[in-house]
Amino acid sequence: MNPTTDTDSDTGGSLDVPAVPETVTAAAPIQLDKEEAPTVLGKLRTLVQEKTRFEPHDITPLGEEDALQEFSLQANYALEARFEQRVINGYFAPSGSDCRCGPHEVGALAHAQEKDRLRRAAGKLDAALRQAGQAYDGVAAGLYLPHAVKHWHLDTCSNCHGKGRISCHTCHGATTETCWSCHGGRTVSCDAYGCYGSGKVSCSYCSGSGTVSEQVTDYITVQVPTTTYSNGSSHTSYHSETRPQYRTEYRSCYHCSYGKVSCSTCHGAGNVNCGTCRASGSVTCRTCSGVGDLRCNPCDGSGKVGNAAWVDVHVAPGYSVSLPKQAPDDARRIRDKESVHSLAAIASSVALAKVSIYNEDQPQEVDALYAGKLRIVRLDAACNAEKHHLVAYGTDLRWLTLDDIVEKLLRGDLKALSDALAGSADDGLFSAHVQGLLTPLRDVAASELNADVIESVLGGETEHAHVDVVSSEYAQNVRTCVLGALRQVYTRLAKQFWWKSALAALAVAIATWFFAGRGMAALAGLLVAGAGYWLFNRKVKAVLSEALGGEQQAERAMRIAGKGRRNQLAQVLILAPASLAVLAASYGLPVRVPAAAAPQSAALASAPVAPHAPAVPPQEASMPKALKLYDNGDKVQALAMLDSLVGKGDANAYGLYGWMLLMGEGQPGPATAPTAQQRQARQVAAKPLVGKGLVKGDSYALAAKGVMLAEGWQEPRNVQRGIDLLKQAAHKGNLQAMHVLGLYHVRGQPIPVNHKEARKWFTLAADKGSAGDIYNLGLMDWEGAGLKRPDRASAMQRWKIAAAMGEERAIKAVAQGQP
Known part of the structure; x- marks a missing residue:
């Protein structure tokens, strides 16, 4: 063939x-x-x-x-x-x-x-x-x-005998079928509460006990002594008084017979008329919709069936x-x-x-x-x-x-770069000179083919660029040498620059501390450290531009170094000392109280208010002030004010007060993990307050009740109901409910993991100014949760925002460059 x-x-x-x-x-x-x-x-x-x-x-x-x-x-x-x-x-x-x-x-x-x-x-x-x-x-x-x-050939359909219709197999042409509720009996068991087909229900007067109680008053006579004092002596006399005495007697209820009365729905019969068939015993046939016959399937209602055959020719080249x-x-x-x-x-x-x-x-x-x-x-x-x-x-x-004609031309430059790298290993750990590497690196980078090969190898392509021109061995060698040279350039320039960046960041942090305190000092220092990293990259670009002959070549070399992760050590050398110096200084500096702060704030800082003790005069306590204190983070003061409001019977304070007791917020003293007994005591104390807040529809009460149901605290566990209550609170603008919903969805407990929902609730909370939830969104971006791939740049941007708001975890993440 x-x-x-x-x-x-x-x-x-x-x-x-x-x-x-x-x-x-x-x-x-x-x-x-x-x-x-x-x-x-x-x-x-x-x-x-x-x-x-x-x-x-x-x-x-x-x-x-x-x-x-x-x-x-x-x-x-x-x-x-x-x-x-x-x-x-x-x-x-x-x-x-x-x-x-x-x-x-x-x-x-x-x-x-x-x-x-x-x-x-x-x-x-x-x-x-x-x-x-x-x-x-x-x-x-x-x-x-x-x-x-x-x-083809067609015959009369044997199934319908050419009629196209067949008798309904359910009603057999009768158009009706037996009622499926009463099965033709026309009555069904009574489903009234308490009856359930018995014909009797509990008596409403005696609650089914058959007896009722009544209070009987008896009058008794008692002798009451009276003592008088005269001339240093006493005399006691007695007189009779009639006093009532109450007792309870039980008697048979005359409204019922042994606690039962006839059902008002079925009048004691136990059965009621079937509502499905209206007590007729039959309903319209569900199969044929009351027509009595169906379309024949084999002939599709045409009355004829048969076969058709033919031959097609296919080709396979x-x-x-x-x-x-x-x-x-x-x-x-x-x-x-x-x-x-x-x-x-x-x-x-x-x-x-x-x-x-x-x-x-x-x-x-x-x-x-x-x-x-x-x-x-x-x-x-x-x-x-x-x-x-x-x-x-x-x-x-x-x-x-x-x-190998082109490869042999390029190998001379590659050997010179390899020799320069080998010589740089003997320069010592603290060497910061880069001139010896720049000349051979310039010669290798001047051949655009080398950059094409390196980028394709770093990109993970199955075949490197110019596979017909240079071998795979050469491609790996040029990748190793160029990335090694770029790493040396980055690292040695970082050794020249790191102490300048650290010194500038430390100086700015100390200067800011004098005017704005420790939090702003740390933020300002970290911003200067970031600016130092930007200036360092500018210096690297300038050095490479001069060595390689242009900014475009320098940018391509920096892109290759970043893709090959050869600039990470330099990043650590630039950012770590400056960030550590700023954080150490900001935490080591004493806390500065602004001059405009009221004397009461200083007193609160030195002597925490005991729980359940009003920290403000009762006449100054109000719910708006308590909410403002809570939103500003002064939870000890807020708890004290709420305690005063609850003592005065302010119904608007129950929800937030119950939430703070349940979550242990506003307690004085060092923050330590509560014991199981302490946690249970908090739940028991919060439960009645949360119940009173629910009557008012308070969002904090809804959030607290949702957490108690979802976690099974003092309530039978009902996760779905708890989540619904948390969503109701969140829709009312409750920041804590949004935060808890985000945590539940991202942790997968007590509900399945749902990164999309977690991101939704964290975003709503972040839009309301929650620094902690801005940090959580940054964590999700860093890990790629709910995204196609991790977005480290977005995460760092969020952490910088949270750090500016005073979130300590964000400040550490910005300083470390990672969570």
Whole structure:
């Protein structure tokens, strides 16, 4: 079936073109444009000029052979006659060429057409392949020759006897069915509360006990003594008094019989009329909707069913390329490297040679043989006193081999950089000189090809850039050397700069402390540390720009260093000392109380207010003031004021007071983890207050009740109800409810993890000014929770905002560069 193989000697050959020696008369630079590269030598020199720092005249031609290699492209088309058969009904509409036949002839007559359809398909395919301008791959896989005739037959449907309708199998034509509630009995058991079919309910007077109590008053006489004092002596006299005495008596309830009375719904019968069928015992049939019959499925209501059959011819093309037996090795390498269609696309010519049809009686295959010619150019050239053999092919002159001619040009620069790196290892730990690395780094970076290779390797591509020009070994070596040199440049410049950044940040922090206190001092110092890192990058860019010959080259080198993570040590050297110095100074400096602060604030700082003791005069306590203190973070003072308001019976204070007791907020003394007994005591104390706050619809009471239900604190655990209450509180603007909902969704307890919902609630809380939730959003950005990938820049921006608001975790995260 495949007559063309590598052993066919009459289908191949090569046309040798005598090489014309080229003489170089001068060593002047050769300027080439991209459009002017008609030869392999021109293409090679263009590559050297555009992608390396070397000049085109470094390549000297010795000889060139331009040949047309013949090859054979075989297209094999496998034909398949596919028998198709379908069930039809009375809605089938035959075309003019379709043939009606007997029920047993449908399949046989269709099968009988297979040979004829294959012959017709082979003839049509042969004519199409021989047509002028037909591409070798112009025939697509799939249906090639559709059927011309359908053989069909229809009979009366045996299921409905040609009527198209059948009797309903549920009601059997009666249009009604037995009621499913009363099962035809027309009455159902009474479902009134307490009755449930018994006909009796508990008496409302005695609550089902059968007895009632009444209070009886008895009067008794007692002797009451009276003592009088006169002249130092006493005299006691007695008199009688009648006093009432109360007692409770129980008697039988005269409204019921042993605690039960007749049910008012069923009047003691225990049953009531069925509401589904209205006490008729039957309902409209649900299957046929009261019609009594259904459409017949086999014939789809047409009354007729049958079969139709036909034959389609499908084609499956396959392609292969073969070379003559005497074809050179590089031609076989080209065939193995390129696909059939790629080889045909770059061939100089592809023309139909012959078409063969196998088995004329029932053809299954059609072969088309194409004769093609592929241009192969072989160039002998010299570079640095070494001879090289280069091979390119196709109309676009693709490289088969460059014989390492470009790689050897670049290796000299790479060796110089490698030697410089090896020498820098002996300079000592504190060496900060970079000049010895800049010259060899400039030579390597001046070749754009090196940067392309490094970026593709760092990008994780399966094949590095310019895979036909340089080897994988060279690609790894240039990546190692360039990244090592950039790391040395970054690190050594950081050694020159770090102490300046730390000193400036420390000075700004101390100066800010005099005017704004420790929090603002830490923030100002960290901002200066960040500015120092920005100035350091500017210095690196300036040094690299001067060394590499321009800002564009410097930016590309810095991008490569960042992608290869070779600037991290320098980042630590710049940011860590400055941040640590600022934080140490800000925490070590004493707390400065602003001059405008009231004396009462100083007293509160030195002597915390005891819980449940008013810290302000009672006449000054109000709910708006308590809320303002709570929102400002003065929770000890807020708790004391709320205690005073609750003692006066202010209903608006119950919700927030219950929340603070439940969560242990506003308690004086060092913050320590409560014991189980302390936690339970807080829950017991908060529960009645939360209940009173719920009556007013207080948002803090809703949030507290939601937490108690979700956690099972003093309540039967009901997570869904707890979450609903928290959402109600959050929709009322309660910041604490938003925070708790965000924590629940991000932690996955007591509800499943949902990063989208967590981000939603944290964002709402952050929009209301919650520094802690701004920090939480930064954590989610850092980890990529709810995002396609981590966004470290967004996380750091959020932490800076939270740090400016005084959030200690954010201040540490900004200083460390990570949470």
